[in-house]
Amino acid sequence: MMEKHLSSQFDEELNRISTNVLEMGGLVESQLRHAIYALHQLDLSRTQQVLALEERVDRFEIEIDREITSVMSRRQPTARDLRLLIGVSRVIVNLERAGDEAARMARMIQEFIGAGAPRALPIDDLVNSANLAAESIRATLDAFARLDVQAAIQVIDKDDRIDRMYEGFVRKLITYMMEDPRMISPCLGLMVLAKAIERIGDHAKNIAEAAVYVAMGKDIRHATPEQRESALK
Template sequence: MMEKHLSSQYDEELNRISTSVLEMGGVVESQLRHASYAIYQQDLSAAQHVLELEERVNRLEVDIDRDITSVMSRRQPTARDLRLLVGVSRVIVNLERSGDEAARIARMMRDFVNEGSPRTLPLDDLVHGATLAAESIRTALDAFARLDVDALLKVIDADDRIDVIYEGFLRKLITYMMEDPRMITPCLHLTFLAKAIERIGDHAKNIAEAGVYVAVGKDIRHVSPQQRESVLK
């Protein structure tokens, strides 16, 4: 993720930031795994574990942001170092928001279970979407650490798969609600839950875009797949 500098202390500072980002990513990944299990098993203890990790994610974001600000003010980085710190800043924002979405999923699943919602609703699609979203976060972080542009672009393209699952799931819920009005309330809960999963996929995409920026200095946010190739040339 970084190059060697004449100052070993500078290297240590950048290494510490990089290590903290990976630690934060690991905590968020744990949140997402437990959130997925909470959906699959309707497990309240798994949902509670997600919520317990939320404070740690928030604390790591604040600590990393402080370290980035300190390095930028003291070292006045340029070129790739500057891009790295800007990219890391974007990554931690998206990791924290992914953690927020995982916590939102946990709270909604807790309410869903406590309200005795029907177990006949199509939760498998949600589990599949949550698993893909968690995998996208993990892959994006791994590719960011290696500054692997090809892998980062694959994460960006994979976001479409999560969107397709989300849209298909909404169509199923509409069918359930039309067939039985008693399903409207639980289906609405699941709609919000599905949206949280879809947003996690968006955050993985944002992390991947930050990685591309660090690696090649090109900002591909809000760029269509058709335009991306010319931008990266």
């Protein structure tokens, strides 16, 4: 991720920040894996594991943010180092928010289990979408660690698929509710879950955009596919 500096201590500080970011990302990935299993198996114990990790993720965000502020104030980094620290700051915000969405999923699944939600609902569709979002988080962290622009772009492109899956799932739930009013409450719960998964995909995309920014100095946030392609030439 980084080039060597004249100051070995500076290198150590940047390495420590990068290591902590990846460890934080690993915790968020664990939250997502537990949440997906809990959703698929309606397993209450797995939801509790998701929530148990939430505090650790939050602590990492605070600690890494503190380290970034310290390095910036003492080292006054320029060029690529400054981009790296700015990029890391964006990454940890999105990781923390992805973790929040996983925790929201866990709480919603707990309510779902407590209410004895009907098994006839299309939970498998939601699990597939959640798996895709989890894959995006894993891929985007790898892209950021290696500053791999092409891998980052693949994550960004995959977000459109997650969005389409969300929209199709919502349409399916609306059909369920129209056909049977008793399904309204559980379907609304599944919509909350689906939205949390869609947002996790958004956070993966944001991390991928941060990787491009660090690697190339190009800010492609909010860019259309055409604008993105032009910027990366």
